[in-house]
Amino acid sequence: EFSWKLKDHPKLPKGKTVGLIVLDGWGEANPDQYNCIHVAQTPAMDSLKQGAPDRWRLVRAHGKAVGLPTEDDMGNSEVGHNALGAGRIYVQGAKLVDLALASGKIFEGEGFKYIKESFKTGTLHLIGLLSDGGVHSRIDQLLLLLKGASEHGAKRIRVHILTDGRDVLDGSSIGFVETLEEELAHLHEKGVDAQVASGGGRMYVTMDRYENDWDVVKRGWYAQVLGEAPYKFKNAIEAVKKLREETNANDQYLPPFVIVDENGKHVGPIEDGDAVVTFNFRADRMVMIAKVLEYEDFDKFDRVRFPKIRYAGMLQYDGELKLPSHYLVSPPDIERTSGEYLVHNGVRTFACSETVKFGHVTFFWNGNRSGYFNPEMEEYVEIPSDSGITFNVKPKMKALEIAEKARDAILSGKFHQVRVNLPNSDMVGHTGDIEVTIVACKAADDGVKMILEAIEQVGGIYVVTADHGNAEDMVKRDKSGKPLLDKNGNIQILTSHTL
Ligand code: 3PG
Ligand code: CO
Numbered sequence: 001e002f003s004w005k006l007k008d009h010p011k012l013p014k015g016k017t018v019g020l021i022v023l024d025g026w027g028e029a030n031p032d033q034y035n036c037i038h039v040a041q042t043p044a045m046d047s048l049k050q051g052a053p054d055r056w057r058l059v060r061a062h063g064k065a066v067g068l069p070t071e072d073d074m075g076n077s078e079v080g081h082n083a084l085g086a087g088r089i090y091v092q093g094a095k096l097v098d099l100a101l102a103s104g105k106i107f108e109g110e111g112f113k114y115i116k117e118s119f120k121t122g123t124l125h126l127i128g129l130l131s132d133g134g135v136h137s138r139i140d141q142l143l144l145l146l147k148g149a150s151e152h153g154a155k156r157i158r159v160h161i162l163t164d165g166r167d168v169l170d171g172s173s174i175g176f177v178e179t180l181e182e183e184l185a186h187l188h189e190k191g192v193d194a195q196v197a198s199g200g201g202r203m204y205v206t207m208d209r210y211e212n213d214w215d216v217v218k219r220g221w222y223a224q225v226l227g228e229a230p231y232k233f234k235n236a237i238e239a240v241k242k243l244r245e246e247t248n249a250n251d252q253y254l255p256p257f258v259i260v261d262e263n264g265k266h267v268g269p270i271e272d273g274d275a276v277v278t279f280n281f282r283a284d285r286m287v288m289i290a291k292v293l294e295y296e297d298f299d300k301f302d303r304v305r306f307p308k309i310r311y312a313g314m315l316q317y318d319g320e321l322k323l324p325s326h327y328l329v330s331p332p333d334i335e336r337t338s339g340e341y342l343v344h345n346g347v348r349t350f351a352c353s354e355t356v357k358f359g360h361v362t363f364f365w366n367g368n369r370s371g372y373f374n375p376e377m378e379e380y381v382e383i384p385s386d387s388g389i390t391f392n393v394k395p396k397m398k399a400l401e402i403a404e405k406a407r408d409a410i411l412s413g414k415f416h417q418v419r420v421n422l423p424n425s426d427m428v429g430h431t432g433d434i435e436v437t438i439v440a441c442k443a444a445d446d447g448v449k450m451i452l453e454a455i456e457q458v459g460g461i462y463v464v465t466a467d468h469g470n471a472e473d474m475v476k477r478d479k480s481g482k483p484l485l486d487k488n489g490n491i492q493i494l495t496s497h498t499l
Helices: 043-051 075-087 093-105 110-116 138-150 173-189 214-226 236-246 287-294 339-344 353-365 397-412 424-429 436-457
Strands: 018-023 124-130 156-163 194-199 231-233 257-259 275-278 312-314 327-329 349-354 378-383 416-421 462-466
Touching: 018 075, 018 397, 018 436, 043 156, 043 436, 075 339, 075 353, 093 231, 093 312, 093 327, 093 339, 110 275, 110 312, 110 327, 124 173, 124 214, 156 173, 156 214, 173 194, 173 236, 194 214, 194 236, 214 231, 214 287, 231 397, 236 257, 236 327, 236 349, 275 287, 287 312, 339 349, 349 353, 349 397, 353 378, 353 416, 378 397, 397 416, 397 436, 424 436, 436 462
Parallel strands: 018 416, 018 462, 124 156, 124 275, 156 194, 231 257, 275 312, 312 327, 349 378, 349 416
Antiparallel strands: 194 257
């Protein structure tokens, strides 16, 4: 019979404080010049590796080991923290969507039936990340969804794209838009009026997380719903090419654009009676847009117009808020996570990171649930991130502040688990700036040092781990491991996570 009560550990004494550090995007790779962790001065991490060989080991954080579809899927923060927090492996969103599409069950579920009601008179809008990164979404799933929706009665479809360059190579967005346009042309031949209606770069339009910057979501709302954006183009391929050339923005930061017809009219704002699907399966960067699309009461920005739509997420993104209320595929049922066990066993927890990773050690850790299990037993502290900058401008981020909070929590004696996420190697690694990522890795190492000293002072126990790799390899390589060069002889920078 199930019980929340945990048995005492066979060897470890009771009542010790455990310091738990997740280094975001910190992996193992060959020590060469593109391994920023190797190049950086990281004495704290080096001493752990050298000083305790019996307690230092590699863990797999990608592919099937964390519930992803294939061994080629790099790890990511959602699946990494879900697995760490639950202590178990779940079949994750990416795979659940694959299965639902392959069996066709996605088109028979409650969520699809709900949006289908709008197909006769309304437009179906699909909003999401356009790439094959497999972290937040996958283009092959989008194409299957387009095909299936049209076979199930959608006559008018508009796609609102978000370009990637973060989970995939920068510049690859053009190819993805071309692939999408081909599929839309197929649909056209079959009598479906299907087009791209708007777009923008994922880090600048729509995909903010943990309420770091509502302006990002607002820009998306203006382009997707109101049909207003600073740039107008006749087609999406031209849009992406021109914006990359003329505004000097990369895929992650393309400014918002809308597609217009010969008369300069936006081809597909979101109107009363339409259906909307956000096709990302990953939760963190969809929660904010889901709120804007779904909540009657909303005060983060002026929506100007709030159309009456039928909205469904690819998945339900927040299990506690039940957001969105309609979804095409049920999310993994992550239950009885470690955090919930701790509150049932009288273990007090302190969790901390800065805004951009705060939800990783709370929301993801707790199985994609927001809030506390028991506020009397837990304290979650969010340190505001710098906003409006890319993190290569301030690579130390808030590592010192996070470490100080953890140190104080440890020394206070009030908590028995103190867990943090140190974001530097991941967030700066994603910018592709190698020089500065080295600085970032050192900053994370300084954070580790401070927390370990506090743990030693109280005679506690520490666990230092990572959610997935990133900064340990910053270059795209061929099969033999040699760096790949572009046509100008420059190395191809790897902004994404690794295996
Ligand atoms: C992001 O959302 O920033 C990237 O796609 C993945 O990074 P994360 O998994 O480390 O958050
Ligand atoms: Co990352």
